[in-house]
Amino acid sequence: MLAAVPWAGAVVAVAQRLTTLEFRLIDDQNNPSQAQHSGKVPAGDELYRLRDGSAILLKRDLVAAGDEVAEAVAMTTSDGPSVYIRLDARGAASMLTATRQNLGHRLAVLYNGRVISADVIRGVFGPQFEITGLTTAETRAITMRFGAAAGHSSR
Numbered sequence: 001m002l003a004a005v006p007w008a009g010a011v012v013a014v015a016q017r018l019t020t021l022e023f024r025l026i027d028d029q030n031n032p033s034q035a036q037h038s039g040k041v042p043a044g045d046e047l048y049r050l051r052d053g054s055a056i057l058l059k060r061d062l063v064a065a066g067d068e069v070a071e072a073v074a075m076t077t078s079d080g081p082s083v084y085i086r087l088d089a090r091g092a093a094s095m096l097t098a099t100r101q102n103l104g105h106r107l108a109v110l111y112n113g114r115v116i117s118a119d120v121i122r123g124v125f126g127p128q129f130e131i132t133g134l135t136t137a138e139t140r141a142i143t144m145r146f147g148a149a150a151g152h153s154s155r
Contacts, residue, residue: 021066021146025098026106026118027057048108048115056115058108063098064091072146074139075130081139082132085146092127100124111142 030042032055041047045057068091073084087095098107099121109117109131117133134142 020110020112021069021142022110023063023065023095023098024061024108024110025059025063025102026108027059028106030057032057048110050115050118056108056118058110058115062094063107064095066146068092068094069146070127072143074143074147077130077132079132081134081136082130083134083139083142084130085128087127089127095129096124096126099126111138 027042027045030045032047035041035045035047035057036055042057044060046060048056048058050056064087068088069085070088070091071084071086075082075084102121103124105121106118107121108115116138117131119133131142
């Protein structure tokens with residue numbers, strides 16, 4: 001059964017939100033609060049909430065997704081739990097292009113339809129990177145679902 005969850009003009013299918021991992025660019029050119037209050041989301045964007053409840057606009061186009069994850073490994077750093085990600089060739093090429101063209105802009109990580117990270121792209125990267133700012137539960141869930149033990153392998 002397919003259901004939709006409307007929120008301030010954006011409709012996200014529930015089936016697309018279940019056990020998903022997505023990397024999307026953030027639209028910093030438009031005002032998310034204005035979109036939230038008016039119900040008018042700019043074309044090509046979707047409206048989401050950050051952990052603190054504030055609104056954020058994400059580009060609809062995916063940079064990379066969970067089916068392009070070749071490896072996900074939980075790590076503990078001085079900044080807390082994180083996930084080391086290695087993408088397959090298709091995802092790596094897309095991430096390389098997106099980060100090269102968007103240095104200084106922000107990239108969001110969505111897990112199960114929730115924004116779990118929204119950080120500035122500080123360098124160009126492709127197949128390998130680390131997701132920080134996660135909870136221990138998010139780290140565990142991502143590595144269990146998208147790690148090599150979950151059936152993902154190098155392509």
